[in-house]
Amino acid sequence: MSDTTANPAGLGLDLVSFDLPFWKKAIGGVCAVLLAILFFVSGAWKLTDPFVWSQALVEFRLPQALALPGALALGVGETLGAVLILVPRFRRWGAWLIGFLLLVFMVYIGANYSALVGKECSCFPLVKRTVGPAFFLGDGLMFLMAVVAGMWARSSENIRAALVILGAVVVFGGVSFGVNSARASGLQAPASITVDGKPFSLQEGKTFLFFYDPTCTHCEAAARKMAKLNWKGASVVAVPIDTPQFAASFLHDTGLKAGTSNDLELLKGTFKFATAPYGVALVRGHQKAVVDVGTFETDGQPAATLHTLGFVQ
Numbered sequence: 001m002s003d004t005t006a007n008p009a010g011l012g013l014d015l016v017s018f019d020l021p022f023w024k025k026a027i028g029g030v031c032a033v034l035l036a037i038l039f040f041v042s043g044a045w046k047l048t049d050p051f052v053w054s055q056a057l058v059e060f061r062l063p064q065a066l067a068l069p070g071a072l073a074l075g076v077g078e079t080l081g082a083v084l085i086l087v088p089r090f091r092r093w094g095a096w097l098i099g100f101l102l103l104v105f106m107v108y109i110g111a112n113y114s115a116l117v118g119k120e121c122s123c124f125p126l127v128k129r130t131v132g133p134a135f136f137l138g139d140g141l142m143f144l145m146a147v148v149a150g151m152w153a154r155s156s157e158n159i160r161a162a163l164v165i166l167g168a169v170v171v172f173g174g175v176s177f178g179v180n181s182a183r184a185s186g187l188q189a190p191a192s193i194t195v196d197g198k199p200f201s202l203q204e205g206k207t208f209l210f211f212y213d214p215t216c217t218h219c220e221a222a223a224r225k226m227a228k229l230n231w232k233g234a235s236v237v238a239v240p241i242d243t244p245q246f247a248a249s250f251l252h253d254t255g256l257k258a259g260t261s262n263d264l265e266l267l268k269g270t271f272k273f274a275t276a277p278y279g280v281a282l283v284r285g286h287q288k289a290v291v292d293v294g295t296f297e298t299d300g301q302p303a304a305t306l307h308t309l310g311f312v313q
Contacts, residue, residue, distance in 0.1 A: 020152055028091075028152030031145040035098055036086040038142070042124050043078030046071050047173045049272065051180055051290075056274035059119070059218075059294040061112050072173055077101055079169045085149060090162055095150030102143045106136060119218060120275050187287040190266055195237055195259035203285040206234035206311055209267065210258060210293065211278040214246035218294055219277040223254035225296035229303060234311040237261050241276050281309050 020028075046053045053071035062070055081101065084094025109116060109131060116131045129135055156162075189202040189209075210226070212219035226236070236258035240247045247260045261267075271280050271287070279291035279302070288309055296302050306312045 024152045028149045032085045032091055032095070032149040032153070035142065035145055035149065036082045036094075038082075038124055039078045039085075039098055040082035043075045043080075043082060046075030047079065047169075047176045049180065050075065050173075050177055052272050052274050058292050059275055059277075060121075061115060072177065074101075076166075076169050076173050079172075080166055083165050083169070084156075084162065085146075088154065089158060090156050090165075091153035092150045093156040093162060095146045095153065099143055099146035099150065102139050102146065106139050106143070109135065187270055189270055189282055189285045189287070190263075191285070193237070193261050193263040193266060195261045200235075200237070200259065200261070202282060205284065206309075207282040208234055208236045208291075208306070208311055209271065209280040209282065210236060210238045210256075211241055211264075211267075211271075211273060211276050211280075212238060212250070213242045213276045214240055214250040215243055216276060220250070220254055222277045222293040222296040222302075223250070223256045225303075226293065227255035227257070229306065230313040231257075232311065232313045235259070239264055239267060281306065281311060283309075 050068060050071045053075070054067035057067045057070050057074075077097065078101065081094050081097040084090040085098060086094070113131070119131050121129050121131055121135065123129065129138065189207075191203055192199050192201045194200065208231075210223070212223065223238075236256070237260075238247065238251060238256065238258040239261050240250070241264055244260075244262050247262075251258060251260065271278075277293045279293040280287055281289045281291055289305060291302050291305050293302050303312065
């Protein structure tokens with residue numbers, strides 16, 4: 001019996017018959033569609049908000065110099081993998097790319113597990129995960145789905161068309177990066193917020209905004225380090241992103257002398273971030289720097305940055 005062949009055009013959106021039982025092709029197709037949805041949303045999210053994701057990567061112990069290129073590379077890789085795995089002609093390539101990304105991520109988290117355990121990983125929108133045993137189970141299941149989708153797919157072909165898709169994703173990432181760069185330049189804070197129940201102007205002097213979660217051990221460690229700094233004419237405003245009822249006890253326990261503001265939604269309209277802890281240095285209402293307070297635990301760079309800006313002695 002001769003194989004049925006087709007003469008697909010364009011990017012190969014046709015379904016081509018090949019020697020596999022129907023149930024294998026169906027399961028492989030379902031795995032491919034689910035992974036395509038997850039990784040397209042995740043990749044597009046990174047490309048449309050690369051600065052937020054670069055901060056998230058720094059908090060996951062990636063060097064600051066590699067954080068922004070890493071966020072863009074991840075966004076391109078995830079988006080490309082999602083598109084490829086969705087197209088039958090490219091499915092095997094897409095599956096191998098997604099499987100590779102998952103494997104690298106699991107190895108990286110495993111190598112830094114002791115420092116990252118319990119830390120929130122918002123890799124996918126609307127899905128909250130923390131680093132722990134369940135994290136590896138979830139990524140392991142996705143890796144298995146990628147293997148199934150790749151093994152039960154026809155051999156991939158037409159590298160030129162795949163490169164066209166890569167080019168389109170890179171162009172989208174470049175345009176998005178340009179838009180975000182223009183938007184991030186000279187961010188201006190709201191005129192005022194409420195701190196400890198009273199109006200507080202952000203347009204005067206120096207203000208350091210500390211976004212934190214009172215139940216987060218990394219936030220607690222950062223606050224204890226910040227409490228030991230000699231702040232020079234700068235006001236510290238702590239903004240809890242969750243469980244604000246524990247804000248007072250958090251500041252008391254860490255020794256951080258700061259006012260508390262619950263205007264999270266107002267501030268997040270300007271200062272977007274993925275996870276806490278997160279710090280923003282303002283001078284007369286304008287953002288001068290994002291300070292990686294999450295690395296207070298491992299190095300002195302945040303203190304050096306604040307010293308350079310004139311916030312601490």
